[in-house]
Amino acid sequence: MPRYFFDTFDGDRLIADSEGIELPDLEQVKAEAQRALPDLARDGLPDGDQKTFIVSVRDETGQVVLRAALSLIVETAPESRSA
Template sequence: MARYFFDTYDGSRLISDAEGIELESLDMARIEAQKALPDLARDALPDGDHKSFIVSVRDDAGQVVLRAALTLIVETAPDNRSA
């Protein structure tokens, strides 16, 4: 088993994972990163119309081995009503 560290970025702040978790493979780390993204988006709703959330996965050596991102875009439909 290998230890992976999950650093998160919500568009305004970076939270570095100092503890990490042991997982069987990089594929398992990918699944964990993908599962974390919706929670990140829910916890840090955008104050504008666009926000990106990123999870970077590092190995024991500190090398980024995987990066997963989720972009949330809010668009307002144009008003088609006549004045």
């Protein structure tokens, strides 16, 4: 079974996955990347108004086979800005 490496980026830090996990196909890779994004966001909620979290998946040869991103944007309602 192929091994995939899930590198994460929270806008400040890149964490390279040196262990990886074995998964049968790209559908499972996609599902695993999508599951990782909310946890990544929860651990690194933005101090400002916007932040993008990224999971980049490499195969055993080092080639990126999938990239998933989650953006958090905080917007204040226009009438609240002047208060």
